[in-house]
Amino acid sequence: MNDLSNRIVSLIIDARSKVASFANSAMVITYFEIGKMIVEELQNGEKRAEYGANLLKIVSNDLTSKNLKGFSVPNLERMRNFYAMYSISSNDLRNSKVFLNSSNHLRISENNDLVVRILPISWSHYMFLMRIEDEKERQFYEVESFLNHWKLKDLERQFNSGLFERISLSKNKEEVLQIVKNGQVVENFNDILKEPLILEFLGLEEKECYSETDLETAIINHIEKFMLELGKGFFFGGRQVRFTFEEEHFRVDLVFYNRLLQCFVLIDLKIGKLTHQDLGQMQMYVNYYDRFVKSETENPTIGVILCKDKKQALVEITLPENNSQIYASKYQTILPSKEDFQHILNDYE
DSSP, X not given: OOHHHHHHHHHHHXXXXXXXXXXXXXXXXXXXXXXXXXXXXXXXXXXXXXXXXHHHXXXXXHHHHTTOOSOOHHHHHHHHHHHHXXXXXXXXXXXXXXXXXXXXXXEEEEETTEEXXXXXXXXXXXXXXXXXXXXXXXXXXXXXXXXXXXXXXXXXXXXXXXXXXXXXXXXXHHHHHHHHHHXXXXXXXXXXXXXXXXXXXXXXXXXXXXXXXXXXXXXXXXXXXXXXXXXTTEEEEEEEEEEEEXXXXXXXXXXXXETTTTEEEEEEEEEEEOOHHHHHHHHHHHHHIIIIISOTTSOOOEEEEEEEEOOHHHHHXXXXXXOOSEEEEEEESSOOOHHHHHHHHHHHO
C-alpha cells in the first residue's frame, strides 16, 4: 500500500470515528431535550394527577404509531430522569470548573438560567451512570469515561472494581474533589497507584497454590486489561527482562514505560507475604535502571512489588523516609462487592 493509499485509509478511519462520535452526542442531546419537554409539560400541563400518570403512555403510543422505535414508557422515564439529573442552575455551576474549563471538549448549551453539562459519551454510558446514586462518584466515572475513551464494559468493570473508592482511600477530600471535577491528573506515581489492584479478569482463584509464573503468564495473556487496571499512560516493555551485573544475571518480572511520568516502571510479583529482602531486591533493580538504562531526560525509575500480603510497617522501616521510587501494593484475584469497598471507605473517613 503506497503513501497516498495510507493517507486515504487514515482519513476514512478518522471520519468514521468522528461520525460515530457525533451520532452518539446528537442522540444524547436529543434525549436530553425530550426529557426537558416532558418535564416542562408535566409542570405546565393540566393539574389532574391522572394526566401526569398517563402522559408518558400517551406519548409512547403516539411515537410508536409513527414507527419510531426506542420510546417505550420506561425509556421516556429515563430521558426525563436524565434531564433532571444533568441540568443545573447557572449559580450552582460556578464551582463546577471542569465543564467550563474544558468547553472545547464538551457540548454545553444554555437556555435562560439553565446550563446543560453533557459529555460526548454514549447514551448507554449515561444509562449506566444514572444508576449511581452518589453525585461525586457518578461525575468521577463520567469524566474518566470521556477522558480515557472507556467502552461501556470498561466503565462497568471500573465501577464494579470500586475504582472511585480505591482512589478515595489514597487521597484527601480536596484531592478527590479535584479528580471528580478535572479527571485524574498524573503528576507522580502516587496519582496512579491503587490499593489493592483488582485482577479478577485473570481467571485465577483466590488461593495460594498457583505459582508466580502462573500469575505472570495470566497477566501476559490479559496484558491490555492489566494495563487498564494499572492506570494511565502505560506501555508494555517485556517479561522476564534480563540484565547482567558483575557477571551475575537478574530478571525483572515485568517492565513497563509510562509516557505521562516519562519513566520505567518495574514490577515484581510475589505470591506470599512481602519481605524486606523483596524490597532490597527491587531497590537494586531500580538502581540499575537509573544508572545504566534510563536516559538523562527521563525521570527516575519506579519499582512496584505486587504481593498477596504486606505489612505497611515493614515497608516504611525498610525504605527511606523520603522514598518516592519503591512501592508495594496488594492484589486480589477475585472481585469484591461494591458494598465491601463502600464500608472500607466509610470506616476510613
